[in-house]
Amino acid sequence: ELAYPGIFLDQKRPDEKQRLTRVHYSEKCKFELRRSDRRAAMCIENIFFKTKKMQMKLLLGQSQLAIRRCKMGNRTLTAGELKTPEGLTNLICHDEGYKFLRALRGSPPYFEKAKKDLFVMIRQLGPASLFCSFSSAETKWNHLLRILGKLVDHKDYSDEQLYM
Numbered sequence: 001e002l003a004y005p006g007i008f009l010d011q012k013r014p015d016e017k018q019r020l021t022r023v024h025y026s027e028k029c030k031f032e033l034r035r036s037d038r039r040a041a042m043c044i045e046n047i048f049f050k051t052k053k054m055q056m057k058l059l060l061g062q063s064q065l066a067i068r069r070c071k072m073g074n075r076t077l078t079a080g081e082l083k084t085p086e087g088l089t090n091l092i093c094h095d096e097g098y099k100f101l102r103a104l105r106g107s108p109p110y111f112e113k114a115k116k117d118l119f120v121m122i123r124q125l126g127p128a129s130l131f132c133s134f135s136s137a138e139t140k141w142n143h144l145l146r147i148l149g150k151l152v153d154h155k156d157y158s159d160e161q162l163y164m
Contacts, residue, residue: 013028025053025054026054032050033047033050055104059104142159145162
């Protein structure tokens with residue numbers, strides 16, 4: 001807050017102990033960026049700072065959960081195995097050390113999860129069909145030109161104007 005006096009006007013947020021309900025950092029960021037006066041949304045450095053801080057909070061929280069819940073096959077990991085360098089390299093080689101990055105956009109596990117979700121959707125719904133018309137005959141469709149005239153120009157065009 002003190003780094004951006006133009007946004008926060010030298011006012012400090014109340015501490016978490018003073019709040020009645022817990023407010024997550026992501027909710028605070030969304031509130032600041034969606035304000036009606038757009039103070040925080042106009043400062044690019046502030047947006048990048050908030051993005052970086054949210055990603056770090058996400059990674060720190062998920063890495064602790066990933067280590068606690070991580071199992072390799074039927075074998076449970078112990079703290080002694082993780083203290084040794086061989087245990088950590090073994091964990092990374094089996095790709096268990098990177099599973100917690102699934103929530104971070106742009107990481108390889110995120111794209112792996114997105115690819116699996118896409119294949120599941122194709123398997124359930126069938127291959128997607130897309131229809132696009134790029135013909136030059138669209139300029140001859142009078143009803144389409146009338147609708148576009150009403151939407152874009154807010155005018156009702158006559159047949160003579162459309163045939164020109």
